[in-house]
Amino acid sequence: MLAYRHAFHAGNHADVLKHLVLTRVLRYMGEKDKPYTLIDTHAGAGGYSVEGRYAQKKAEYSDGVARLYDRKDLPAPLADYMSLVRAFNPDGQLRQYPGSPALANFLLRETDRLRAYELHSTDHRILTSYLESRPNTQVSDRDGFSAIRAELPSPTRRAALLMDPSYEIKTDYAKVLAALREALERAADTVVMIWYPQLVLLESAQMVPRLKASADAMAKKGWLHARLTVAQPDANGFGMLGSGMLVVNPPFTLHDELAECLPLLVEKLGQYDGANFVLEQKTV
Numbered sequence: 631m632l633a634y635r636h637a638f639h640a641g642n643h644a645d646v647l648k649h650l651v652l653t654r655v656l657r658y659m660g661e662k663d664k665p666y667t668l669i670d671t672h673a674g675a676g677g678y679s680v681e682g683r684y685a686q687k688k689a690e691y692s693d694g695v696a697r698l699y700d701r702k703d704l705p706a707p708l709a710d711y712m713s714l715v716r717a718f719n720p721d722g723q724l725r726q727y728p729g730s731p732a733l734a735n736f737l738l739r740e741t742d743r744l745r746a747y748e749l750h751s752t753d754h755r756i757l758t759s760y761l762e763s764r765p766n767t768q769v770s771d772r773d774g775f776s777a778i779r780a781e782l783p784s785p786t787r788r789a790a791l792l793m794d795p796s797y798e799i800k801t802d803y804a805k806v807l808a809a810l811r812e813a814l815e816r817a818a819d820t821v822v823m824i825w826y827p828q829l830v831l832l833e834s835a836q837m838v839p840r841l842k843a844s845a846d847a848m849a850k851k852g853w854l855h856a857r858l859t860v861a862q863p864d865a866n867g868f869g870m871l872g873s874g875m876l877v878v879n880p881p882f883t884l885h886d887e888l889a890e891c892l893p894l895l896v897e898k899l900g901q902y903d904g905a906n907f908v909l910e911q912k913t914v
């Protein structure tokens with residue numbers, strides 16, 4: 631039984647970083663005429679009410695997307711992502727937050743394929759009904775890590791993969807690493823986007839070097855790593871300090887786009903003076 635519900639966290643600083651990166655990758659993939667496949671291994675419910683009981687519990691969105699929603703001075707990539715959040719809120723008030731499948735629904739063309747995996751029965755049901763009328767789409771209630779074998783190589787050849795587990799089970803760290811390796815073995819040019827939480831935890835600290843080493847050995851076009859640190863550890867030395875995205879085979883445009891946005895994200899979303907970002911890449 632899964633305890634994690636993304637509705638508690640929708641629109642927080644981690645979603646902002648993840649969805650900024652996702653929208654840039656999907657915009658880039660959509661520039662070529664040829665269709666592509668997006669595989670979302672841990673898709674969630676699709677969209678979330680920020681006025682609902684879950685999101686209001688800790689109101690994480692108020693320290694995330696809400697700090698950017700009404701701004702007119704955002705760099706173009708952030709303005710583009712925020713325009714999609716606005717499109718998800720027809721009356722203009724920030725009431726709903728689009729998850730990764732909803733952002734994909736905005737950006738994928740009819741000919742692009744979407745494969746969304748979600749294990750939680752309630753979120754799976756909501757997601758299925760949300761994507762019901764989208765062409766070339768399948769929503770599965772199977773384990774998202776099994777998607778690698780089931781979906782790659784894809785019939786479109788061009789493919790992007792978002793791996794965004796909740797890490798509520800520590801074995802997720804090892805599974806993500808194994809899934810990256812399997813994905814690159816099956817299709818070495820897949821654009822793989824991996825989200826991870828920045829925690830005071832050995833598994834979290836070891837994750838990025840291990841992912842980079844696998845990408846170094848197996849990816850066709852290198853990797854990019856972006857991390858946004860917004861908070862300090864709590865009084866017990868724990869808590870989520872921020873989060874990161876490792877993108878394997880990234881679009882060549884992504885580094886400069888994120889360089890334009892990350893300083894502003896530190897300024898607007900940082901919760902202490904030491905808030906900071908990391909942006910690094912290795913090209914092949």
Ligand code: SAM
Nearest residue numbers: 636672673674729730748749750773774794796
């Ligand atoms: N990707 C979503 C977004 O950006 O809007 C958020 C996903 S949330 C961080 C992680 C989701 O993975 C949860 O909805 C959880 O129920 C689901 N989940 C956990 N383990 C899973 C697994 N092995 N396979 C598929 N889904 C899983």
